[in-house]
Amino acid sequence: MKPTQQLHDAGQSLWIDDITREMLDSGRLAKMVAELSVTGLTSNPTIFEKAVGKGSDYDEAIEKLLRKGLSDEALFFELALDDLRRAADLFLPVHKRTAGVDGFVSLEVSPLLAYDTDATIAEAKRLYAKAGKPNLFIKIPGTKEGLPAIEAATFAGVPVNVTLLFSTADYLAAAEAYMRGLEKRVAAGLDPDVRSVASVFISRWDRAIVEDVPDELKNRLGNAIGQHAYRTYRELLDSDRWQRLENAGARPQRLLFASTSSKDKRAHDTLYVEALAAPNTVNTMPEETLRAFADHGKLAAVLSPYGGDCDSVLDAHAKAGVDVEALARKLQSDGAKAFVASWQDLLKSIGAKSKALA
Secondary structure, three states, rough: OHHHHHHHOOOOOEEEEEHHHHHOOOOOHHHHHHHHHHEEEEEOOOHHHHHHHHOOOOOHHHHHHOOOOOOOOHHHHHHHHHHHHHHHHHHHHHHHOOOOOOOOOOOOHHHHHHOEEEEHHHHHHHHHHHHHOOOOEEEEOOOOOOHHHHHHHHHOOOEEEEEEEEEEHHHHHHHHHHHHHHHHHHHOOOOOOOOOOEEEEEEEEHHHOOOOOOOHOOOHHHHHHHHHHHHHHHHHHOOHHHHHHHHOOOOEEEEEEOOOOOOOOOOOOOOOHHOOOOOOOOOOOHHHHHHHHHHOOOOOOOOOOOOOHHHHHHHHHOOOOOOHHHHHHHHHHHHHHHHEEEEEEEHHHHHHHHHHHH
């Protein structure tokens, strides 16, 4: 049995952090579903920028859309929604078989809106309605300004993938925004079955400090953060507050481990996948990491609900001078800036391509 199948059987969903028209047209994505236990996907501006700017797969579609006089951003969303609708249809059997737990695809609101609550709410509602697919998440960053948007989108019935979470405190803030949205639905007599995932970024922790900690701590912080978040996730699902929502018909916001490719060549290429194997969670990874795990990954055991050795690892980092909370704030801020830069690069690529094809 392939390690990917073992991980799936252990209760963790494997999502691919990639989507291109070539993956869809060639059948490569469908093959990953059939052979590598892939049950969903996520997307981001960087992925689309590379696909649009460095190939010709989108040229015909862009030529047709140019006749409508769309802006570069509107043109992008048309292209992205076409791809994601096709992917959503591919994953729809999984979505139905799991009663809406799995089989999702994700589309991001413009990163330029990360600190604009009202605009994020409006855009989340618009994109979800325009997509017209039940198994599509709208990605909203878990920034201070994003939290009210997560609550409002949830109340409006929009499934949300909360992104740009780093610390356990970030995760809890996102989970509480989600629950507030559900509680408002219950109070209004609405169905509280609105799905969500909370995406905690892993490998960026280690990349940020890899040269600043002793060898015995290198490439250990990311997994400790993930383990700590998982413990908190399990505790929240056992809380009276969540039990009341579940009794009303709500389903858990699943914890998602994002950024799980190894950034340090000295680290094992499946380091984060093996350490964060946990039931009722999601791991979204690039195709290279997915194939590496399928080829030589080892699933020794699933993650303890008590977080393994995360406390001792976090304590060791604190003694080594790592301020985890301060680093979390920096990573989230840097992540938001990186998303904006990728978004601007994407729009430049679309603009250049449009001019070339006009």
